[in-house]
Amino acid sequence: NAGVTQTPKFQVLKTGQSMTLQCAQDMNHNSMYWYRQDPGMGLRLIYYSASEGTTDKGEVPNGYNVSRLNKREFSLRLESAAPSQTSVYFCASISGQGFNSPLHFGNGTRLTVT
Amino acid sequence: DQQVKQNSPSLSVQEGRISILNCDYTNSMFDYFLWYKKYPAEGPTFLISISSIKDKNEDGRFTVFLNKSAKHLSLHIVPSQPGDSAVYFCAASYTNAGKSTFGDGTTLTVKP
Secondary structure (H helix, E strand, O other): OOOEEEEOOEEEEOOOOOEEEEEEEOOOOOEEEEEEEOOOOOEEEEEEEOOOOOOEEOOOOOOEEEEEOOOOEEEEEEOOOOHHHOEEEEEEEEOOOOOOOOOEEOOOEEEEEO | OOOEEOOOOEEEEEOOOOEEEEEEEOOOOOOEEEEEEEOOOOOOEEEEEEEOOOOEEEEOOEEEEEEOOOOEEEEEEOOOOHHHOEEEEEEEEOOOOOOOEEOOOEEEEEEO
16 A cells, blocks of 8 residues: 655745645545644644545645545645745545544655745 | 644664653643654654543553643653654644644654
8 A cells, every 4th residue: 555645755946836736545534634844843734624525724724725636635736836835745644533543644745945 | 832842852862771752732622642753754654642531551662641730741662772763743633633733843863
C-alpha cells in the first residue's frame, strides 16, 4: 500500500502564480486534511474534508481553496501565491472509525514562493 | 496564544538511557493527545496516544503520561536507540483527532 501520496515533492513559484497540490490516499479513509509546517514550527490545519462532498476551513485557510474530488483525492489550490505561503504542505487522512484515530500523513510538498 | 507548547526545542541523550519529552497545553477542552515522530523529508508518523480518561499509556519502549490538573503530558522512551533520533510532535484535539493542534516539536538526538 502506498498510503498517502502527494505530488509534486518540490515546487518553486513566483509571487502571483497559481498551482494545485495533489493528494491521494488508498486506505479507503473517509476524512482528509491539509496541514502546513513552517520552519521550526508545528503543523497548522489549512482545510479538511470530513467526508466526500464536504470541505471546511481549518486554522489558516486564507489564500487557499480545496476540492474533494472523490473519496481518494483531496487537492489544495493556491490561486495567487505569496512569499508567506512558502512552507511544507502535508496531506493526511484518517479512517474516521471513531473520533480518535490518528492521522496518516504523506511525505509533503516543499513549496517556495519567490 | 499557542495552545500546545513544547518548551524544549532539542534534547540529546546517550543510547540506552531514558528520553523524556515534555508538552504543555492550555485548552482544558482537549480530550485526546497524540505523539508523532518525524524524520527529515518524510511526513509525521503516529507513535502513541492517550485519552483524557487515562493517565498513562504504554506501547513497548514508549510510555505517555498525562497530568490533567497540570495540563502536562510527557513521552518516555526507554531505552533510547539511535534510530529514535527524530523530531517529536505533541498534538492535542477534542472531538476529532484529525483537527489536532500541534506543538512546535522537539528534536531528539540519541548518541551511540
